[in-house]
Amino acid sequence: MVKFLLVEDDDRVASFIKEGLVEKGFLVDAVTTGYEAITNISINDYDVIILDIMLPDIDGYEVCKITRKRNIKSIIIILSALGDYEEKIKGLEAGADDFIAKPFHFRELLARVNAQLRRKQLEKGVFEFNKYADLEVDVELNRVTRSGKEINLTPREFNLLLYLLRNRERVLSKVEIAESVWDIHFSSSTNVVEVYINYLRNKIDKDFEDKLIHTIKGRGYLLKLKPNES
Known part of the structure; x- marks a missing residue:
C-alpha cells in the first residue's frame, strides 16, 4: 500500500x-x-x-x-x-x-x-497504477469496472479492493489487511477479513472466467490474474 x-x-x-x-x-x-x-x-x-x-x-x-x-x-x-x-x-x-x-x-x-x-x-515496468488485467478502479469517481462492466462496491469493499490492487501480485496477510484497511489490530477471533474477501469475490470474480482474488493457504490473500482457475 x-x-x-x-x-x-x-x-x-x-x-x-x-x-x-x-x-x-x-x-x-x-x-x-x-x-x-x-x-x-x-x-x-x-x-x-x-x-x-x-x-x-x-x-x-x-x-x-x-x-x-x-x-x-x-x-x-x-x-x-x-x-x-x-x-x-x-x-x-x-x-x-x-x-x-x-x-x-x-x-x-x-x-x-x-x-x-x-x-x-x-x-519499474508496471502498468497504470489503478489498473490490472481487465480491472480498473477510478479513485476520483469511486468507480470500479471489469471488462468494461461497472461493479458496485460498498466503501469498505472499495478500500479493500484498492489495497489489494495497489499490492498486486504480493501475498497479504490477514494482519496487514486488517491493520491497513480497517486500521485495527488484528485479532484471530474475528473473521471480518474473510467475510469481506468473500464479498469482493462475489462481485469481482464470480461472473468472470479468469479469477483475480486468491487464498494462499496459511499465508493470506493475493490479487493476481490466474487464467481459467476456478
Whole structure:
C-alpha cells in the first residue's frame, strides 16, 4: 500500500490533507518539524513525502537535500505559500519532484500525486497504477469496472479492493489487511477479513472466467490474474 509522510506544522492544513489521503485509501504518517521528518525518513520507506517549506526548525529545502543526499528515492512534493518562480526552481533543484503553491485544491494535489506514482510505476515496468488485467478502479469517481462492466462496491469493499490492487501480485496477510484497511489490530477471533474477501469475490470474480482474488493457504490473500482457475 502506498505510504505517505506528511510534513506540515499547520494543524488545519495537515488535518485537511491527511483526511483526504486516508479517505482515498493511502497510509499517512504526519510530523510537524524538519528534524522529525528526517528521523522518520531514515527509518521508514515512504512512497511519497509531502513537504512544507516553512517549518519551525530547519526548512523543507534542507529536508529535501538531506533526503536526496541519503539516496532516498521517495517522491517529494513541496507545498509552500512561497509560490514565486524562484522558490519553485529552488525546490526542484533541492531534489523535489513537484511543487504546489498554497492555497491549493486537494484534487490538484491528488492528481499530481497520482501522476508521480504512475511515473514511478512505469519506470519499474508496471502498468497504470489503478489498473490490472481487465480491472480498473477510478479513485476520483469511486468507480470500479471489469471488462468494461461497472461493479458496485460498498466503501469498505472499495478500500479493500484498492489495497489489494495497489499490492498486486504480493501475498497479504490477514494482519496487514486488517491493520491497513480497517486500521485495527488484528485479532484471530474475528473473521471480518474473510467475510469481506468473500464479498469482493462475489462481485469481482464470480461472473468472470479468469479469477483475480486468491487464498494462499496459511499465508493470506493475493490479487493476481490466474487464467481459467476456478
